[in-house]
Amino acid sequence: MFEIIAELSRWAIPVLLLVVPLIAALRGVKVYETFVDGAEEGFSTAVKTIPYLVAMLVAISIFRASGAMEVLVALMSPFLDTVGLPAEVLPHAIMRPLSGGAALGIASDIIKTYGPDSFLGRLVSTMQGSCDTTFYVLTLYFGSVGIKKYRYSIITGLVADLTTLTASVFIASALF
Amino acid sequence: MVNFVWLGMIVFGIFVAAVNGNIEVVTKAALDGADNAVKISISLIAIITFWLGIMKLTEEAGLVRALAWIMRPVMNFIFPGVPKNHPAMGAMIMNLSANILGLGNAATPMGLIAMRELQKLNRGHDTASDAMCTFLALNTSCITLIPTTIIGIRLLYGSTDPTEIVGPTIMATAVSMTVALVTDRLLRLVYSRKGR
Numbered sequence: 001m002f003e004i005i006a007e008l009s010r011w012a013i014p015v016l017l018l019v020v021p022l023i024a025a026l027r028g029v030k031v032y033e034t035f036v037d038g039a040e041e042g043f044s045t046a047v048k049t050i051p052y053l054v055a056m057l058v059a060i061s062i063f064r065a066s067g068a069m070e071v072l073v074a075l076m077s078p079f080l081d082t083v084g085l086p087a088e089v090l091p092h093a094i095m096r097p098l099s100g101g102a103a104l105g106i107a108s109d110i111i112k113t114y115g116p117d118s119f120l121g122r123l124v125s126t127m128q129g130s131c132d133t134t135f136y137v138l139t140l141y142f143g144s145v146g147i148k149k150y151r152y153s154i155i156t157g158l159v160a161d162l163t164t165l166t167a168s169v170f171i172a173s174a175l176f
Numbered sequence: 177m178v179n180f181v182w183l184g185m186i187v188f189g190i191f192v193a194a195v196n197g198n199i200e201v202v203t204k205a206a207l208d209g210a211d212n213a214v215k216i217s218i219s220l221i222a223i224i225t226f227w228l229g230i231m232k233l234t235e236e237a238g239l240v241r242a243l244a245w246i247m248r249p250v251m252n253f254i255f256p257g258v259p260k261n262h263p264a265m266g267a268m269i270m271n272l273s274a275n276i277l278g279l280g281n282a283a284t285p286m287g288l289i290a291m292r293e294l295q296k297l298n299r300g301h302d303t304a305s306d307a308m309c310t311f312l313a314l315n316t317s318c319i320t321l322i323p324t325t326i327i328g329i330r331l332l333y334g335s336t337d338p339t340e341i342v343g344p345t346i347m348a349t350a351v352s353m354t355v356a357l358v359t360d361r362l363l364r365l366v367y368s369r370k371g372r
Binding site: 005006008009012013016017020021023024027029031034035036037038039040041042043045046047049050053054055056057058059060061062063064065066067068071072104107108111112115116117121122125126128129130131132134135137138140141142144145146147148149150151152153154155156157159160161163164167168171172175 | 177178181182185186188189190191192193196198201202204205206208209210212213214216217218220221222224225226228229230231232233234235236237238239273274277278279282284287288291292294295300301302303304308309312313315316317318320321322323324325326327329330333334335336337338340341342343344345347348349351352353355356359360363364366367
């Protein structure tokens with residue numbers, strides 16, 4: 001099953017790049033001109049995200065570098081102990097929605113220290129695989145179209161992250 | 177909410193740094209963060225330009241509409257505010273498919289295209305629309321079939337079965353996707369009552 005999915009993801013883009021221009025050409029679309037036409041806005045879209053990403057990444061960077069995360073971990077660990085989350089993976093849980101790179105670093109460290117096939121290794125792998133960098137995605141996506149008021153998006157994102165965390169712990173405990 | 181989180185991270189960070197006696201890290205961290213942000217945006221220029229070109233072709237070939245048409249029962253239910261067969265639907269489907277397959281490089285530009293299409297339908301100029309909130313809820317929680325990066329790391333550290341976490345990941349994301357969609361619907365009701 002996994003091999004099939006992995007093959008599918010390997011082939012998806014090459015097939016797309018073959019099929020789309022072919023079908024477009026068959027339908028009488030001037031493929032080269034159309035591509036350039038569409039691509040024109042690439043630069044402005046990317047550049048538009050700069051102020052939003054700068055704002056968010058500056059805050060996250062200060063939060064990380066100051067040691068505030070360790071304080072937050074210490075504050076939250078009694079509460080998270082009761083739901084069965086091992087203290088070792090808590091930094092990962094806090095970093096995951098904020099910074100993909102930092103979370104991956106923590107996950108690699110746990111896997112290196114405890115082994116990939118230990119319970120902690122499997123748990124943190126599941127957590128890394130199933131969560132997204134919510135703050136980054138929100139900032140980037142909203143930023144690209146100039147949205148400043150996110151309404152309830154952050155709450156939904158955090159609820160989803162918390163659910164993924166709880167589900168990962170529950171599923172990993174049940175399976176491994 | 178975003179104001180609160182943003183301010184909270186900065187104030188709490190600076191406070192902790194001051195108490196720990198290493199206030200000097202704050203300035204460097206702030207500038208590093210800004211530097212990193214610009215680097216990310218710049219590195220996005222290439223993939224966004226490339227995928228915008230491909231997406232335009234996909235659209236002109238009628239494939240985006242076809243995709244929206246095939247998926248319309250599900251999409252109309254999830255996004256009641258977006259007109260049937262609107263290009264936004266097709267772009268969102270392509271973004272979510274790329275996410276599910278773990279194709280991060282393609283997923284982001286497609287997501288940004290979807291946002292652009294959704295923005296055309298948005299009446300509030302700088303305020304997120306209902307559809308945008310739902311799309312992002314789905315995007316950040318969506319089912320992942322192949323967590324490529326972490327499988328690589330497990331392999332690197334000598335796992336006997338690097339892909340054994342695929343099943344748990346699919347289960348965990350399925351749960352969180354469901355919860356995200358329900359939360360989104362509930363919050364939409366709450367916020368529309370507030371008239372925001």
